[in-house]
Amino acid sequence: MKNTIFFLAFLFFSIIGFSQETETKYDEKLAKSLNADEYGMKKYVFCLLKSGSNTTASKEESKKMFEGHMANINKLAKEGKLSVAGPFMKNDRNYRGIYIFNVETVEEAKKLVETDPAIKANLLEAELTPWYCSAALQEIPKMHEKIAKTKM
Template sequence: MKHISLILLILFTVSCKKEAQTTDSTTETIITKTDTVYIETYKGEPIKTAKELKAELTEKGYQTFDYVDEKTQDTILMQQYFIAFLKSGPIRSQNEEEAAKLQEAHLAHLGRMYEEGYADISGPFGDNGDIRGITIYNVPTLKIADSLANMDPMVKAGRLEIEIHPWWAAKGFPLR
């Protein structure tokens, strides 16, 4: 009788549980089951349809377009981003200590741009050429991207110059 009561208690607990979550660790997608309704999320945010996302982006002033992939027949939503090329500036005569302080402030600026959602990715080039690195800004206009890029302490000091171009990428496609 004791075993039957324990089994019934376990079955009752499992059957009354309102939510069950499964996690796919490669994409961090969580599917939450509430009774029979599934809500797919990515990092805790509901995944929107392309139509919903396009409407949201358009409302915020972003440029978008979509197309149908011939192979998969999926609708792909493209968004305009702004890629900033950080080029060697005319004033590179700072001593080692000044350059190190500028580099620290530069990295703090880029970190802030990422944390506040203005920049999606940044990084230096490895060839020591004239173009030192890039930042991809996820903002609605060239004017905003230019303003944010020119707030960089390295740019203000003349050690770097900015060249910005509009750049299109598919929403939700990760780097590989």
């Protein structure tokens, strides 16, 4: 749920940002702190989570792995390594969710993916690709903490 809110918050603030016609001034200090390039952008790694090959895990095993999955998400977000994470709604493509890693290379993201118990157990599989987006995206976890009435 927390992950869905991260993603929805990002979309919401993106829409608001584009709909307002107020002139904003360039904040060099903020841009540098976020490692933004001249366009206010930076590299991330996008991760598409799909159903994995493990279809024999018991409900108890799956529950334990997904509890670890959620704990890992929270840990990576607190470390600043994960900017956005969230599940997909039911779909016919076996898509389960996304991560947007605040790292520059797929190799760095692979190391982070390997810390996820659900991926280790093959309940989920990760597909990684480089992504270029607003450097402000990494501020979502901080904003989310301020708007989440119930913590996960």
